Structure formats: structure tokens, C-alpha cells
Amino acid sequence: MCIGIPCQIVSIDKNLPHIAIAEVNGIGREIDISLVTSNNKPITIGQWVLVHVGFAMSMLDEDEAKQTLSFLNAMQEEEPDVGVLFIGKE
Amino acid sequence: MQFIDEFRAPNAVKSLLNQINALVKKTVFTKDSPLNIMEVCGGHTHAIFKFGLDQLLPPEINFIHGPGCPVCVLPMGRIDTCIDIAKQPNVMFCTFGDAMRVPGQQGSLLTIRGEGHDIRIIYSPLDALKLAKLNPEKQIVLFGLGFETTMPGIALTILQAKQLQLSNFSLLCQHICIIPTLKALLALPDIKIDAFLGPGHLSMIIGIKPYEFISQDYAKPVVISGFEPVDILQSVIMILMQLIKQQYLVENQYRRIVADKGNTAAQAVINQVFTLQGNDEWRGLGKILDSGVRLNEKYREYDAELRFNTKRHCQQDDPNARCGDVLTGRCKPINCPLFGQTCTPTSAYGALMVSSEGACAAYYQYRQSDLI
Numbered sequence: 001m002c003i004g005i006p007c008q009i010v011s012i013d014k015n016l017p018h019i020a021i022a023e024v025n026g027i028g029r030e031i032d033i034s035l036v037t038s039n040n041k042p043i044t045i046g047q048w049v050l051v052h053v054g055f056a057m058s059m060l061d062e063d064e065a066k067q068t069l070s071f072l073n074a075m076q077e078e079e080p081d082v083g084v085l086f087i088g089k090e
Numbered sequence: 091m092q093f094i095d096e097f098r099a100p101n102a103v104k105s106l107l108n109q110i111n112a113l114v115k116k117t118v119f120t121k122d123s124p125l126n127i128m129e130v131c132g133g134h135t136h137a138i139f140k141f142g143l144d145q146l147l148p149p150e151i152n153f154i155h156g157p158g159c160p161v162c163v164l165p166m167g168r169i170d171t172c173i174d175i176a177k178q179p180n181v182m183f184c185t186f187g188d189a190m191r192v193p194g195q196q197g198s199l200l201t202i203r204g205e206g207h208d209i210r211i212i213y214s215p216l217d218a219l220k221l222a223k224l225n226p227e228k229q230i231v232l233f234g235l236g237f238e239t240t241m242p243g244i245a246l247t248i249l250q251a252k253q254l255q256l257s258n259f260s261l262l263c264q265h266i267c268i269i270p271t272l273k274a275l276l277a278l279p280d281i282k283i284d285a286f287l288g289p290g291h292l293s294m295i296i297g298i299k300p301y302e303f304i305s306q307d308y309a310k311p312v313v314i315s316g317f318e319p320v321d322i323l324q325s326v327i328m329i330l331m332q333l334i335k336q337q338y339l340v341e342n343q344y345r346r347i348v349a350d351k352g353n354t355a356a357q358a359v360i361n362q363v364f365t366l367q368g369n370d371e372w373r374g375l376g377k378i379l380d381s382g383v384r385l386n387e388k389y390r391e392y393d394a395e396l397r398f399n400t401k402r403h404c405q406q407d408d409p410n411a412r413c414g415d416v417l418t419g420r421c422k423p424i425n426c427p428l429f430g431q432t433c434t435p436t437s438a439y440g441a442l443m444v445s446s447e448g449a450c451a452a453y454y455q456y457r458q459s460d461l462i
Contacts, residue, residue, distance in 0.1 A: 003133045003317065004239075004291050032216060035242055035355045050294070050347065053186070053236075054214020055243040057356065058294050058347055071318045075140055 004050040004057060005072065006065035007031065009043060022051060024069070031056055099320055106323035107146060113330040114150045119284075124152040126282050127329060128275075128419060130268070131289035132159030132447025133317055139452035141319045151326065154419030155449035157271055158289055160236045160264075161188045162417060162441045162448050163372045167403030168264055169194030175231050175262060175398050176207050182225060184210045184218040185233040191444040195403065215247035222251070222259040231394045234261045237268050238295045241383070242356035245363035248389050260394035265364065265383035266372065268292055269300050274378040276308055281418055285329045287322065288314035290344045295360075297352025298340045305338040316344040363389055373407070373441070374414030413440040416449055423453040430454065 007022035007029070018034035020043070033056045037043050048065035049056035060068070119125040129135055135155045138144050144153050157163050169189070173196045176183035183199070190200045190211060203209040208228075212218050215232055222230040234244045244261065251259045268289065275281060288301060293314045301312045311332035315325035325343045332338055342348055368382035385393050394400075407413065411433070412426035423429050423442070433439035435451060442448035 004294075029213075030216070031214075032243070032246060034246065035353060035359070038355070050291075052239055052291060053243045054216050055246065057239075057242070057291070057353060060347070064346055067318070075136065 003072070003075075004052040006048055006060050006068045007051045007056075008065070009033070009045055009047045009049065011045065012043070020056075022049065022056070024051075025073075029054070102320050103146075103323065106320065106327065109327055110151070110323065110330065111148050113327065113334065114148050116334050117150070117330065119150040121149040124150050125330075125333070126152050126154050126284045126419065127287055127326065128154040128156040128283045128285070129287040129315075129322075130156040130158040130272070131287075131292065132162065132445065133291070134287055134289070134315065134322065135159070135449055135452055136447050137317050137319070137322065139456040142456070143319060143322055147326070153287075154283060155416065155452075156286075156419065157275065157372075157375060157417045158237065158268070158292070159442075159445050159447040160240070160266060161192055161445040162413075163266060163271075163374060164189070164192060164235075164264065164441055165371050165373050166194050166407065166440075169198065170196050170403040171395070171400050172199060172233055172262060173197070173202055174400050174403075175394055176202060176209055178229070178398055180228050182208045182210060182221055182228045182230050183233065184212045184215075184221065184230060186213075186235060187211045188445055188447075189233060189235055191438065192441045193438060193444075215244050216250075219247055219250055219254075219256070219259065222256045223254070226258060228258060229397075230259050231398075232259070232261050234263045234265055237266055237289075237292050238356075238360065239289075239292045241265050241360045241364060242295060242353070245359040248363050248385065248392055249359070251392060252389065260392050260397045261385065262394040263364075263383055263385060266370075266381060267366065267383060268296070269303075270366075270378050270381040271372070271375065272301075272304065274372075274375050274381070275418060276304070278418060280420065283310065283419060285311040285333070286313070287325055287329070288312050288340070290314060290316050290321075290347060293342075293344070293348045293352065295353050295356045297357075298342050298348070298350050301340045305340050309338045311338050312340045314340070314342045314344050314348055316347065371404075374417035408439065411439055413442055413450075416442055423450040424457070426450070 007024040009020050011021045013019040020033045021028050022031045036056045048060040050058040218232040311329045313325040313328045365386040366380045367384045369377045370382035415421045438444040442450040
């Protein structure tokens with residue numbers, strides 16, 4: 001339950017600026033970005049974030065995100081948190 | 091995976107292992123009296139087994155699998171409370187997948203779903219909020235489970251429920267905070283922990299300062315670690331260096347993710363919604379002072395236990411089950427008489443066998459050879 005998933009921001013809701021669509025392994029999901037944004041630190045399209053239960057918790061650089069993803073892919077078969085996000089269903 | 095060449099950075103792993111082998115010789119630890127490092131987080135437990143790190147390290151280093159898997163420390167009676175609520179008319183009960191197969195006295199959430207009750211596995215608490223908006227005639231109950239990693243998301247969901255004035259949404263709160271848990275663990279008289287591998291993503295929320303009591307009051311190293319093999323091995327080196335120098339600190343190996351001060355926005359939202367109240371009971375740890383996380387007065391209307399007027403179930407564990415001893419490092423899963431006999435992944439007695447982060451599940455999956 002405590003493993004976060006790196007995802008890349010692909011769009012931000014114009015009406016709800018705390019909601020974004022983030023992609024991982026080609027699957028898009030709606031996430032909440034309010035815990036990693038502030039007035040002096042707006043988030044941009046293409047930014048990688050670490051997502052935990054649908055909430056971005058930390059910014060990531062791209063290299064770190066990709067390394068973490070390859071590690072999580074290796075663990076995916078037994079890690080439901082990873083599986084549900086990668087596969088997009090139960 | 092126990093062949094170093096299969097690692098993403100095999101040369102780095104080999105080099106780190108060589109350093110560890112050299113450093114451990116400078117310590118007092120032996121094969122018969124090893125360095126006991128408790129990995130607090132279930133994610134670390136999972137990675138240690140998956141990548142066979144416990145077998146790659148010298149015999150003078152032993153990992154103790156700690157209580158940092160929120161499903162594993164669930165007292166059996168809490169699952170019965172979930173089931174009481176889920177069986178109420180018009181209830182749609184939402185849970186993270188991890189809790190589905192944890193057995194209570196009346197079965198598991200999975201078994202009662204098979205009986206026709208409406209149990210939904212959600213990825214995010216916001217999914218439960220959406221269900222509440224889409225189903226105004228139903229009562230949506232969210233099983234809020236987890237350490238501080240999960241709490242900010244649940245807290246933001248409660249804030250949104252209040253903002254949307256959703257009267258058909260409530261929370262069964264089963265959160266647990268890491269610091270009271272570690273304090274309780276360190277107070278146990280027969281526990282031998284020499285150092286802590288600190289949780290990575292939990293510390294991303296709370297920062298590193300809260301752990302200082304371990305280094306200052308108990309003179310034990312704490313190293314906050316990432317999850318990859320290279321991270322964990324680097325953290326072991328940092329622990330060994332502290333022990334050799336006899337200078338005990340909270341160090342942060344996972345700086346690329348964990349800011350020393352944590353995520354202050356996440357801390358603020360946790361404090362806005364939750365309060366610590368009462369001495370809750372946890373599997374393997376007993377009653378822990380001020381460990382009960384509750385919705386505070388302002389958000390108490392979303393408390394599912396008040397809304398459904400539930401009773402607390404106090405179930406006594408099977409006296410032969412050693413879940414608590416495994417969680418506190420008193421024994422390994424294979425020392426439990428139920429392990430692999432009446433407790434297997436398909437017919438588990440305790441959560442440690444069904445959670446992907448549970449030590450018993452990891453032993454069962456990766457250490458069958460130890461059983462021969």
C-alpha cells in the first residue's frame with residue numbers, strides 16, 4: 001500500500017485546477033495534484049509525479065521516474081497497487 | 091531473482107555487497123549474533139524478498155520484518171466491523187484491494203461480496219466520492235486504511251465531501267501513525283532491534299525529524315531508504331557506518347524523493363481533518379497509547395461508526411498463531427505452527443499471509459526452500 005507510482009501529467013482540468021490526467025504505461029488516470037502545487041510552484045504538462053492512491057505526493061525528474069517504473073514493472077506481478085494502476089482494473 | 095547479473099545495475103550491486111562484507115567485519119556482529127535491521131515498511135519487505143537481498147547479504151546481517159504494513163496490523167475485529175456495515179441495507183462498501191481477503195470472525199469482505207453484498211475495490215478514495223455523487227440513494231462507506239502515506243488523500247476526500255455537502259458518504263477510519271507504533275515496539279522488553287531501515291514514501295509525508303527519538307533516546311541508527319536493491323544496500327552501508335563510528339542519526343538515503351521536512355501541505359491536511367485520540371489495539375502490538383486516529387470534531391459527521399452505530403469487536407487470536415511475534419521480529423514466519431499448514435495464501439489465518447506486503451506471504455512465495 002505504500003508504494004507510489006510515477007506518472008506523467010498529460011493534461012490539467014481547466015475548471016478544476018487541482019485535477020489532472022496522468023499517464024503510466026499508456027494508461028491515463030484522473031489524479032489530484034493539490035499536494036504538490038502552490039501559487040509559486042505551478043505544475044506543467046509533461047511533469048512526472050509520484051502518485052499514491054490517486055494523489056500526487058512528490059515531483060520526480062524523468063530519469064528517476066523511468067528507473068522507478070522499470071523497478072515496479074519487475075515487482076508488478078505481486079503488487080496489487082502497481083497492478084491496478086498498470087492494468088487499470090481489479 | 092537472486093542472480094546479481096539480473097539486477098538493473100549489477101556492477102553497483104556487486105560493489106555495494108563488497109563494501110558491506112568489508113564493513114561488517116569491523117563490527118561486533120557475528121552469524122550467531124547478527125545485526126538486526128528492522129525494515130519498517132511492507133514495501134521494503136516485499137523488495138527484500140523479491141530480489142533476494144536477505145540471501146545476498148552476509149550472515150552477520152539479519153532483516154526483521156516490521157509492522158509497517160497497515161493491513162497486517164489490523165485487528166481481526168475491525169474486519170468484522172467492516173462486514174457489519176457492509177451488510178446494512180443500501181450500503182456500498184469501498185475498500186483498497188489489500189483488505190479484501192483479510193479474514194475476520196465472520197469471513198472476509200471477499201466472502202461477503204460472494205454472498206451478494208455490495209463491496210467495491212477502489213484505487214483512490216476519490217473513486218468512492220464519485221460513487222457517492224452517482225448513487226445518491228446509497229450510503230457509500232470508505233474503509234480508510236493505512237499509515238501517513240494514505241492519510242492525506244483520505245483527508246482531502248473528506249474535505250471535498252464536505253464541500254460538496256454529500257450526506258451519503260462516510261469513512262470507517264482505521265489509520266495508524268508510525269511514530270506511536272515505533273515507540274510501542276521499542277518499549278517491548280524482549281525485542282532486539284539494532285537499527286531501522288526507515289519507510290520511504292511514508293517519510294515523504296512526515297519528513298525525517300519525527301524519527302529522531304530513536305537515534306537520540308535509544309542510540310540506534312535510522313536510515314530512510316528507497317525501495318530498489320541499490321537503495322536498500324546503500325542504506326545498509328549507512329547503517330554500518332553509523333554503528334562503526336558509534337554516531338547515531340536519522341539519515342536520508344532517499345533524498346531524491348524525501349525532503350527532510352516532508353510534504354508540509356500533506357501534513358497540514360492530515361492535521362486539519364484527523365486527531366489522535368484513544369489507545370487503540372493493534373495486531374501484534376497490543377494497545378498503543380494515543381494511536382487511535384479519528385476524524386476531528388469538525389468532520390465527525392462523516393464517521394461511519396457513529397452513523398451506523400457499530401459495536402467494537404474484540405476477537406482473540408488463535409493462541410497458536412504467531413502473527414504478533416512475526417510483526418515484532420520475535421520469530422520468522424516459518425517458526426509459526428500455522429505457517430503453510432492451516433495458514434496459506436488461499437486459506438489464510440492472518441493478514442500477513444494475504445497482504446502483498448506481509449512477511450508470511452513473502453516467505454511462502456520466495457522461501458519455500460527454507461521449509462525443506
